[in-house]
Amino acid sequence: MDLNTASVAALTKLVGLESAYDLILWRPYLSWEEVACVPGFDEARIAELQAAGAHIRLPGDPRTLRDEAARRL
Structure with a gap:
């Protein structure tokens, strides 16, 4: 899973909802x-x-x- 493109739902499975939003807020990551x-x-x-x-x-x-x-297909 790419941290720069993963959905909230996908990130939530890894880190929980609050942390998923934190990861998305700080994107993109280099x-x-x-x-x-x-x-x-x-x-x-x-x-x-x-x-x-x-x-x-x-x-x-x-x-x-x-x-x-x-993913769009």
């Missing part, structure tokens, strides 16, 4: 260091996100655009 600036997201919590399959793709990255197009 690195995990930027995620660490979000209140409540320390190194341990970021490690949990990564272990759960979360990743960061840069806005405009062809993989991100492909994923967004597939």
Whole structure:
């Protein structure tokens, strides 16, 4: 799941509703260091996100655009 494009519903499954909104509020992310600036997201919590399959793709990255197009179908 890409933190820059994931829906509130998808993020809620990983981090809970309040934290999902916090993640969306601070987007886009260019690195995990930027995620660490979000209140409540320390190194341990970021490690949990990564272990759960979360990743960061840069806005405009062809993989991100492909994923967004597939989601619309």
